[in-house]
């Protein structure tokens with residue numbers, strides 16, 4: 001059955017480009033004033049092809065924005081202690097202003113311990129307890145990049161969360177959970193759904209704003225979508241496939257993010273913006 005899409009696509013590439021251009025200007029200004037460019041350290045454990053691609057994309061986007069990057073590649077066999085040591089050294093290195101530890105790091109490593117070794121002022125990826133707490137309390141600090149990118153995308157399309165029912169499918173530490181907290185901070189009524197949710201479909205059908213963040217290809221389809229809902233597909237799966245079946249969901253939604261070209265570019269844009277901001281603070285001039 002073919003359905004006529006009624007949803008407007010929420011293009012993330014244009015707002016991401018605007019944020020990237022602003023970051024490039026701020027980075028250039030910082031370099032003029034201090035003689036130093038912002039520098040992001042990227043840490044990758046192992047050689048998972050998708051992770052290699054994501055980190056390469058992040059570094060390429062840094063380069064485009066006049067942000068330097070320093071890559072640290074560690075073998076999949078690295079221990080928690082060695083990874084923590086590496087991240088701690090970067091936290092103490094004054095020539096590094098931001099740190100991105102690419103998730104996932106492998107099942108034998110305590111990823112949380114490694115994240116916590118990132119100094120709060122360098123946590124431009126928003127993954128530490130410090131950043132999560134600051135975000136939850138509405139204090140200044142760095143947000144997790146994908147949730148931050150989602151909020152900027154909603155703003156770019158004039159979607160007002162206040163009073164809406166937001167349903168977040170997924171509760172991971174750097175995606176689902178913080179995305180719900182940011183929506184709550186904007187006065188949405190937030191429901192988290194996860195693997196133990198009873199009658200997930202019924203919960204999802206209540207969503208005025210639906211955030212798909214489970215990591216299962218095309219897990220949600222049109223039948224799950226409340227007519228007129230805003231659908232944000234934050235899923236990243238093998239082969240660049242989201243968590244939402246775009247065709248069927250677009251027939252019911254009012255706005256829907258494509259994959260690729262939706263949330264992904266916004267994630268990277270927020271990383272760049274927060275890296276420049278961190279560098280500005282560390283170099284003693286607010287960027």
Ligand SMILES: Nc1nc(=O)c2c([nH]1)NC[C@@H]1CN(c3ccc(C(=O)N[C@@H](CCC(=O)O)C(=O)O)cc3)C=[N+]21
Pocket residue numbers: 053054057100101102103104125127145146174236240259260261262263264265267268
């Ligand atoms: N510490 C940490 N922070 C992260 O932010 C983080 C992470 N770990 N681990 C993996 C996920 C995934 N992620 C993506 C970012 C951009 C795209 C992106 O820009 N994708 C393009 C397409 C990609 C392509 O063309 O290959 C798009 O959606 O248009 C996708 C996925 C960040 N993540």
